Amino acid sequence: MSNVIEKSHAELAAAFNKDEPRVDWHDETLWWVRAKRDIAAHKLPEWELLRETASQIKNNVLSNLSEYLELFEANAIKNGVVVHWAADAAEHNRIIHQLLQERGINRMVKSKSMLTEECHLNEYLKDQGVDVIDSDLGERIVQLAGEPPSHIVLPCIHKKKEEIGDIFHEHLGSAKGESDPKILTETARQHLREVFLTRRAALTGVNFAVAETGEFVICTNEGNADMGAHLAEIHIASMGIEKIIPARKHLGVFLRLLTRSATGQPITTYSSHFKKPQQGREVHIVIVDNGRSLQLGREDFRNSLKCIRCGACMNTCPVYRKSGGHSYHTAIAGPIGSILAPNLDMKKYADLPFASTLCGSCSNVCPVKIDIHDQLYKWRQVIVKEGYSPTAKTIAMQAMAFTLSSPALYRSGGKIARLTFKYAPFAVNNQLNPWYKHREMPKAPQESFGEWYSKRKEGKN
Amino acid sequence: MSREKILAAVKANQFDHAELPDLEILNSLTASEGALVQQYMAIASAGGSFVYEVANFEAIKTILHKEFKPGVKIISGIKELDDYTFAGNVTDELAHSFADVELTILRSYLGVAENGALWLTETQMNVRVLPFISQHLAVVISKDNLVSTMSQAYAKIGHTDYGYGAFIAGPSKTADIEQSLVIGAHGPRSLSVFILT
Numbered sequence: 001m002s003n004v005i006e007k008s009h010a011e012l013a014a015a016f017n018k019d020e021p022r023v024d025w026h027d028e029t030l031w032w033v034r035a036k037r038d039i040a041a042h043k044l045p046e047w048e049l050l051r052e053t054a055s056q057i058k059n060n061v062l063s064n065l066s067e068y069l070e071l072f073e074a075n076a077i078k079n080g081v082v083v084h085w086a087a088d089a090a091e092h093n094r095i096i097h098q099l100l101q102e103r104g105i106n107r108m109v110k111s112k113s114m115l116t117e118e119c120h121l122n123e124y125l126k127d128q129g130v131d132v133i134d135s136d137l138g139e140r141i142v143q144l145a146g147e148p149p150s151h152i153v154l155p156c157i158h159k160k161k162e163e164i165g166d167i168f169h170e171h172l173g174s175a176k177g178e179s180d181p182k183i184l185t186e187t188a189r190q191h192l193r194e195v196f197l198t199r200r201a202a203l204t205g206v207n208f209a210v211a212e213t214g215e216f217v218i219c220t221n222e223g224n225a226d227m228g229a230h231l232a233e234i235h236i237a238s239m240g241i242e243k244i245i246p247a248r249k250h251l252g253v254f255l256r257l258l259t260r261s262a263t264g265q266p267i268t269t270y271s272s273h274f275k276k277p278q279q280g281r282e283v284h285i286v287i288v289d290n291g292r293s294l295q296l297g298r299e300d301f302r303n304s305l306k307c308i309r310c311g312a313c314m315n316t317c318p319v320y321r322k323s324g325g326h327s328y329h330t331a332i333a334g335p336i337g338s339i340l341a342p343n344l345d346m347k348k349y350a351d352l353p354f355a356s357t358l359c360g361s362c363s364n365v366c367p368v369k370i371d372i373h374d375q376l377y378k379w380r381q382v383i384v385k386e387g388y389s390p391t392a393k394t395i396a397m398q399a400m401a402f403t404l405s406s407p408a409l410y411r412s413g414g415k416i417a418r419l420t421f422k423y424a425p426f427a428v429n430n431q432l433n434p435w436y437k438h439r440e441m442p443k444a445p446q447e448s449f450g451e452w453y454s455k456r457k458e459g460k461n
Numbered sequence: 462m463s464r465e466k467i468l469a470a471v472k473a474n475q476f477d478h479a480e481l482p483d484l485e486i487l488n489s490l491t492a493s494e495g496a497l498v499q500q501y502m503a504i505a506s507a508g509g510s511f512v513y514e515v516a517n518f519e520a521i522k523t524i525l526h527k528e529f530k531p532g533v534k535i536i537s538g539i540k541e542l543d544d545y546t547f548a549g550n551v552t553d554e555l556a557h558s559f560a561d562v563e564l565t566i567l568r569s570y571l572g573v574a575e576n577g578a579l580w581l582t583e584t585q586m587n588v589r590v591l592p593f594i595s596q597h598l599a600v601v602i603s604k605d606n607l608v609s610t611m612s613q614a615y616a617k618i619g620h621t622d623y624g625y626g627a628f629i630a631g632p633s634k635t636a637d638i639e640q641s642l643v644i645g646a647h648g649p650r651s652l653s654v655f656i657l658t
Contacts, residue, residue: 049487087467137638154637224647227593252616267576273625276624
């Protein structure tokens with residue numbers, strides 16, 4: 001995994017863009033989801049007040065997070081839940097492996113958890129000899145394909161049904177050439193039912209953790225989190241420290257926003273509130289930091305911790321829709337992923353804040369009003385200042401700064417550029433210059449504004 | 462220990478106190494005495510549920526007898542619907558033993574008109590896995606138990622204690638394959654809602 005040479009967003013996007021009809025299809029599918037979000041949002045006259053309220057609740061959470069975490073822990077323990085703390089991904093993975101090992105369990109069923117993607121839990125457990133099966137249909141598909149999810153809500157949005165049919169034929173024994181979503185879903189239902197009934201351990205994510213009561217809420221449409229958790233002896237729930245909300249009544253704000261923003265549904269089919277373990281069973285919560293407390297300390301970027309993982313910013317993003325989730329080479333793709341990832345590794349993810357047009361659509365649809373595009377812009381400045389920007393960009397910026405600092409250089413530079421465009425366009429319009437990909441430059445004018453202005457002045461005199 | 466390390470790091474980095482917003486305005490904006498049954502029926506049907514307005518339990522029995530042939534395993538958590546295995550009598554059985562249940566019938570005392578969701582706690586479920594593992598699910602609710610939005614729903618739930626509770630808003634579904642909606646992912650293939658008027 002780590003020995004693979006990392007490609008930049010631009011390179012990965014270029015690979016995705018080779019198949020133009022597929023890019024169009026990907027673009028249109030996500031825009032359709034975005035349009036459904038608009039319809040759902042516009043049905044509520046109080047929508048903007050809801051967003052503002054959610055944002056303010058999260059503000060309160062982030063300003064009192066340590067107190068809320070302690071309160072949540074105390075209440076969860078009172079409820080009979082075991083609470084673990086993990087400073088980073090490695091510790092999170094070790095804790096889960098140990099829980100399984102102590103019980104002699106080597107097979108686990110897992111519902112959707114982006115945190116475990118962030119921690120690369122599946123790969124870690126595989127190396128320890130533990131078999132993990134993802135139970136969300138989309139996640140199961142990409143797992144069988146040997147790929148990470150490309151979208152946090154729609155994990156296999158990049159896959160065509162024919163490709164899924166091939167994967168199911170190979171792994172689950174569906175008929176060759178079968179690509180009817182109904183039949184493929186039924187195939188997965190039968191396969192996963194067997195898994196639910198035979199796994200002693202279930203891992204789930206957490207959508208919201210309520211400090212006041214110590215309960216946590218999981219939202220799914222498929223019912224896979226519940227099937228896994230209710231049938232297993234041990235239910236392990238992994239959550240980032242930012243999943244806390246103060247009180248139960250605040251769920252009434254967030255559950256109204258989450259799915260309307262994500263898919264345009266008024267609510268997910270299941271919003272499950274786990275408070276106490278079932279008789280004779282165990283519930284464990286692993287609370288994970290993994291860089292979040294650091295992000296909390298970055299004043300310009302702490303708002304990113306308000307994210308409730310609805311994916312609306314991805315569906316609306318013109319760059320995401322046309323470059324695909326995998327081009328972001330991180331667990332959480334799209335605009336929100338691009339402001340979260342540099343906090344974890346500024347060098348590795350230096351390209352992501354540049355994978356945006358800064359159009360601001362992400363900020364406009366965000367249900368908790370994160371200033372995503374402003375943060376993308378701010379990350380660019382931090383990354384350049386810290387010396388992590390891509391070499392070509394750094395050289396170009398330095399040349400630009402040098403030229404702009406001298407009026408004489410600026411004037412002669414402009415003249416040379418105009419002559420080049422006119423007489424030697426091949427010198428700039430070639431494969432070495434990414435600006436010319438899918439782009440034609442405008443015709444260069446005969447003279448600059450400066451030249452025209454001074455001529456005009458002379459003529460007047 | 463990581464706990465202390467994390468809490469100390471969070472405490473050091475959390476910013477000045479920000480007040481919690483007042484939820485009263487939102488709640489008052491969304492409170493409605495209006496046509497909750499009609500709104501519920503329209504939205505739950507759009508979400509894939511079969512919704513019936515019924516006068517009494519006899520009417521429910523008639524519909525269930527028509528929809529489910531005798532011989533299939535049916536569990537009822539409702540005393541009035543006593544033709545079936547009573548859920549209260551099977552709570553000690555292993556959760557896995559419900560894998561072959563065709564229909565589970567449960568009671569809800571809180572329904573939400575804006576999204577078709579029904580609130581059930583472990584008390585009404587009897588066994589947590591029942592409303593998920595059944596091939597089909599039916600829920601009975603009185604029309605007086607409907608509220609307009611989730612704000613009113615949580616006001617009703619208040620500080621009730623429960624081990625587990627869930628809002629259920631339709632049959633289990635997925636759209637993971639090319640965004641085409643398929644009913645019957647891992648949970649029930651249908652949800653029938655009976656509103657007692």
